[in-house]
Amino acid sequence: MGFAGGVWIQQLVVVLADVPSAAALRAYEDLAVDDGLREGIGSVAVRRPAPHLADAAMSAVHDLEAAGLRPLRIVTGDWVTLADIASRIGRSREIVRLWSVGRQGPGGFPPPLNPGCDTSFYSWAEVGLWLRRRMGYELPDDEPVLVAINLALQLRRLMPRLSHPDAIHALLDG
Incomplete structure (x- = not known):
């Protein structure tokens, strides 16, 4: 910008x-x-x-x-690894890994976006919020508007393939 x-x-x-x-x-x-x-x-x-x-x-x-x-x-840039997170905040990958498994820090680290895979990816929007709220990091609070737009684009592509789109509409309506 x-x-x-x-x-x-x-x-x-x-x-x-x-x-x-x-x-x-x-x-x-x-x-x-x-x-x-x-x-x-x-x-x-x-x-x-x-x-x-x-x-x-x-x-x-x-x-x-x-x-x-x-x-x-x-x-x-929302999907990040533990190494990416460490690099963005200037900490070691190991300390971030310990936070992610609850062995260090206050707990409640956001879960991976792809549990059970060899390389875990996390949402930077979620991790950044956790770092600000739980760890006191002063990070920019970027509105996750692009993440939301990407979800909307994906939903538009998938809706024609859904056998029960009403369930999705109900979820979005609240």
């Missing part, structure tokens, strides 16, 4: 179902084919003026869909 000419410039990367052509994006001057991800994975770098990240993300998704592309998710 940056500030230019009195307007916030939001920056993000959107992962697509297909590799886009530059021609597909020609109508949008703030969208560009991103070559930062692995070859064969389509992604678009977005630099868009908007007061909030959510506004930039949603308008980019709508513009990409209007261009005939299928946005899958926005790169968030």
Whole structure:
């Protein structure tokens, strides 16, 4: 994110179902084919003026869909390993591992997103909240808007395949 000419410039990367052509994006001057991800994975770098990240993300998704592309998710950096967490807060991987298994710290460390796998991934949004509330870390409280947008994009893709979508609607309605 940056500030230019009195307007916030939001920056993000959107992962697509297909590799886009530059021609597909020609109508949008703030969208560009991103070559930062692995070859064969389509992604678009977005630099868009908007007061909030959510506004930039949603308008980019709508513009990409209007261009005939299928946005899958926005790169968030939310899935992290214990080593990633340690690196972000300047602590050892071992102390973070001890927190995660309850042998050190106040307990209640967020569970992995993929329990039972050899490499565990955690939600940085959840871990950051735990670090602030339980450990007193002064970390930025980033609104998990991109995580929520990614869940919405995934839900949109999955709804046509669900045999009982009413259960999902009921859960969302509260």
